[in-house]
Amino acid sequence: MSTSTQPARGMRDFLPEDVRRRAYVLDVVTDVYERYGFEPLETPAVENIETLLGKYGDEGNRLIFKILKRGEHEQTGQADLALRYDLTVPLARVVAEYRGTLPKFFKRYQIQPVWRADRPARGRFREFYQCDVDAIGSTSPVVEVEVCAAVSDVLERLGFGDFTIRLNHREVLRGLLDGAGVPETLHDTALVAIDKLDKIGASGVVEELVARGVGPGAARQALEAFTATGDASNEAVLARLSTQIGSHASATDGLHTLRAILQLSQATSAGPLLRLDPSLARGLSYYTGAIFEVAVDGIGSLGGGGRYDNLVGMFSSGSVPACGFSLGLERILVVMSERGMFPASVTRSSADVLATVWNADALTDTLALARLLRAAGLRVEVYPDADKIGKQMKYASSRGVRFATIVGDDEQAAGTVMVKDLTTGGQTPVPRGEVAAWLSRRLQSQSA
RNA sequence: GCGACUGUAGCUCAGGGGCAGAGCACCUGACUGUGGCUCAGGGGGUCGCGGGUUCGAGACCCGUCAGUCGCCCCA
Numbered sequence: 001m002s003t004s005t006q007p008a009r010g011m012r013d014f015l016p017e018d019v020r021r022r023a024y025v026l027d028v029v030t031d032v033y034e035r036y037g038f039e040p041l042e043t044p045a046v047e048n049i050e051t052l053l054g055k056y057g058d059e060g061n062r063l064i065f066k067i068l069k070r071g072e073h074e075q076t077g078q079a080d081l082a083l084r085y086d087l088t089v090p091l092a093r094v095v096a097e098y099r100g101t102l103p104k105f106f107k108r109y110q111i112q113p114v115w116r117a118d119r120p121a122r123g124r125f126r127e128f129y130q131c132d133v134d135a136i137g138s139t140s141p142v143v144e145v146e147v148c149a150a151v152s153d154v155l156e157r158l159g160f161g162d163f164t165i166r167l168n169h170r171e172v173l174r175g176l177l178d179g180a181g182v183p184e185t186l187h188d189t190a191l192v193a194i195d196k197l198d199k200i201g202a203s204g205v206v207e208e209l210v211a212r213g214v215g216p217g218a219a220r221q222a223l224e225a226f227t228a229t230g231d232a233s234n235e236a237v238l239a240r241l242s243t244q245i246g247s248h249a250s251a252t253d254g255l256h257t258l259r260a261i262l263q264l265s266q267a268t269s270a271g272p273l274l275r276l277d278p279s280l281a282r283g284l285s286y287y288t289g290a291i292f293e294v295a296v297d298g299i300g301s302l303g304g305g306g307r308y309d310n311l312v313g314m315f316s317s318g319s320v321p322a323c324g325f326s327l328g329l330e331r332i333l334v335v336m337s338e339r340g341m342f343p344a345s346v347t348r349s350s351a352d353v354l355a356t357v358w359n360a361d362a363l364t365d366t367l368a369l370a371r372l373l374r375a376a377g378l379r380v381e382v383y384p385d386a387d388k389i390g391k392q393m394k395y396a397s398s399r400g401v402r403f404a405t406i407v408g409d410d411e412q413a414a415g416t417v418m419v420k421d422l423t424t425g426g427q428t429p430v431p432r433g434e435v436a437a438w439l440s441r442r443l444q445s446q447s448a
Numbered sequence: 449g450c451g452a453c454u455g456u457a458g459c460u461c462a463g464g465g466g467c468a469g470a471g472c473a474c475c476u477g478a479c480u481g482u483g484g485c486u487c488a489g490g491g492g493g494u495c496g497c498g499g500g501u502u503c504g505a506g507a508c509c510c511g512u513c514a515g516u517c518g519c520c521c522c523a
Contacts, residue, residue, distance in 0.1 A: 006514080006515095009514080009515090059521055059522085060521095062521095063521080063522085086523090114523090116522075116523090118522070119520090120515095121516090121517085121522095124522075125523095128523070300523095301522085301523065302523075304523075328523030332523095388480090388481090389481055389482050389483095390481090390482055390483070392482085392483090393483040393484095396482095396483065397483040397484060398483080398484095404482080404483085406481075406482075408481060409481090418482095420482070420483090422484090425482090425483085427482080
């Protein structure tokens with residue numbers, strides 16, 4: 001079997017039903033984001049490669065889709081452009097470029113595809129959409145809270161009832177690692193191991209830490225600092241972290257921030273959903289403060305985010321505070337499909353009515369009838385050939401269209417349209433002037 | 449990037465050296481003004497690709513590409 005018609009590896013075609021599902025979710029996402037005062041932004045699919053390199057850590061550099069130099073440089077294998085890897089770095093570039101003209105607090109949402117040269121897996125692709133919200137220009141924990149609240153609203157509107165937002169802070173993590181005696185050069189690699197706690201267990205994390213160069217004693221101590229024992233309430237975790245951190249200055253600041261976020265969030269939809277989780281690390285290296293990840297029970301991450309106060313500064317002088325959240329559209333769609341969470345209106349058929357064509361001479365009349373119905377807001381598909389009526393009915397049935405119109409010799413003479421309801425099999429002659437209203441009424445009563 | 453498994457009709461898969469198959473889907477008819485159900489018939493294949501072994505390869509061997517699942521990493 002030829003494989004040449006398959007899309008490129010990790011890429012997907014979206015057939016009509018797929019597009020409807022995606023559009024439904026994106027409608028909800030944009031509506032919620034707009035309500036929080038975020039404005040839309042779009043950036044190019046392609047960035048200069050220097051814009052992206054060094055922003056995502058070593059693993060990130062490897063996964064960037066690079067575009068080779070064109071023309072005479074083609075043979076060198078050198079890349080000067082790359083496909084967008086996420087939406088956060090392009091945002092930082094935009095902020096640096098248009099700093100003078102953007103509002104003091106620039107709140108933007110961005111829903112576009114990103115590309116990663118990763119190995120495709122279930123719910124994971126090389127081209128996928130992210131739905132980002134970010135707020136630039138404020139260090140206030142209000143930003144963290146609003147961003148989490150927006151994400152909570154989105155998931156609730158989509159019908160998710162069993163998700164939590166895990167919350168942690170990069171400086172608290174560093175403080176805990178310092179306290180355990182893990183050298184600073186090993187912090188990043190240690191966090192990757194600790195992030196796997198719920199996957200490989202406590203002993204697995206210790207093994208992994210040692211494998212990554214952390215001394216056995218420090219590894220054990222670090223694990224102890226991160227492992228939640230006993231009371232897992234936010235209050236209890238805060239208290240425990242406070243004693244573990246002691247007088248560590250930056251970690252104490254981080255803890256204050258976490259406390260503020262938890263307190264402020266009580267006034268928002270995110271309040272009951274935030275769970276302080278010391279083992280949350282997150283991969284991207286540009287986070288500097290609070291970090292969060294939204295997870296559905298038994299499924300895993302639907303998205304994440306955090307504060308990155310130094311990223312914009314990598315494109316211009318001076319630091320510009322920033323914080324945001326990114327929802328993974330594909331993960332959301334996978335879970336919603338598995339759970340049958342789409343409303344019937346999303347999976348409905350392409351048309352309300354199929355206008356059958358009696359014979360070649362009736363084509364004009366069929367088109368005129370379709371126009372009449374469309375003007376009334378109905379979705380009408382015209383059968384293009386004068387096939388046998390049975391064949392046209394079969395087509396209507398296979399397309400899931402509810403009504404079919406037939407204008408044969410008898411109807412033509414009587415000035416009526418025969419309307420067949422495919423769901424019941426019954427049919428009714430309706431005066432031509434009343435067909436549109438008649439059909440609209442039936443369709444409305446059904447969908448209501 | 450590393451390891452394991454799988455590539456045969458549009459889809460799901462059987463066949464493991466001797467004529468290329470089944471179910472579903474599709475098309476035609478039974479049904480000259482009507483879909484679903486039933487019955488009868490029909491079309492459809494570079495057996496992923498390249499090489500090798502053999503009188504003979506879909507099957508065995510080597511390579512390659514693609515897919516799936518772990519590892520790694522991530523949304």
